[in-house]
Amino acid sequence: MRAFVVTELGTPPIGEVREIDEPRGSHEWADGRRLLIDVHATGVSFPDVLQSRGEYQHGVPVPYVSGGEVAGTVLEAPVDSRLRPGDRVAALTLWGGMAERALALEQYTVKLPDSMSFVEGAALQLNYSTAWFALYRVGLRAGETVAIHGAAGGVGTATIQVARALGAKVIALVSTAEKENTARGAGAEYVVRTESGWVEGIKDLTDGRGVSVVVDPVGGDRFTDSLRALDVGGRVAVVGFAAGTIPTVKVNRLLLRDLSVVGVALAPYIERRPEIAELMSRELGQFAASGRIAPHVGNVLSLTDGGEALGVIDRREALGKVVVRVR
Known part of the structure; x- marks a missing residue:
């Protein structure tokens, strides 16, 4: 072959x-x-x-x-x-x-x-499983607002659609006009460009409060600024490090505003809880059949x-x- x-x-x-x-x-x-x-x-x-x-x-x-x-x-x-x-x-x-x-x-x-x-x-399979699992790990609830880095890429567009299917509001974070069009085409209600001032852009869209969840497949400086973009009690899902730099966090930032940083690694989690793979496959199949993800x-x-x-x-x-x- x-x-x-x-x-x-x-x-x-x-x-x-x-x-x-x-x-x-x-x-x-x-x-x-x-x-x-x-x-x-x-x-x-x-x-x-x-x-x-x-x-x-x-x-x-x-x-x-x-x-x-x-x-x-x-x-x-x-x-x-x-x-x-x-x-x-x-x-x-x-x-x-x-x-x-x-x-x-x-x-x-x-x-x-x-x-x-x-x-x-x-x-x-891969992108939507990653998106579903990231939002599962942070406990995304209907009505919450999620900001998504790299929103025009494969994982980004998948996360937009899964978040929408789960009843959340979406802010897509992108770097160019072409990527903005892609994110909007995937279903993002709001788009913020990352060339400068994107944290302030998120705050403007959320009445100064920040978002409930940030999904970050980029890492680097984006991660550090993502903590500033969170509302009290907010969560960051760490999906990857496409920027090539693995960030660090001063945990006092988490303590002062009751923030959480959650790793997203599907394989070891499923090894301990195999029933989650069945739930994920069933829900993704339902979303696809209903047209909520495309x-x-x-x-x-x-x-x-x-x-x-x-x-x-x-x-x-x-x-x-x-x-x-x-x-």
């Missing part, structure tokens, strides 16, 4: 299309439960870039097939699974997704409604351009999700 293989670690674009054997056995994280997907499209995300540099905590050694999530049809599933051959699904793979067939994780697989294309489905795809590339797909994210040029069309 054809697959996009990263042969050596480095800065994207790297890698090439090769003919390789079809996957055997089960996914390394699947406890022997074989779920094989006939892949139509593959979603590309920031963890794929980190993995190509050798910086991802769940990375695998080279050579490896890139691609952390897929959309396609089920070819094989365990006999006692809720999934059946022929089901249209979006699934998490962590690696191996940029190939004609891939092994996936059953607990992180969502059935796609007929109204959703495979290209859209490839933008569903993945925003910004770039669609061919399998031979897999390295450029990684490069688009590495250069922070993505508007919405980056997807590789496999078939």
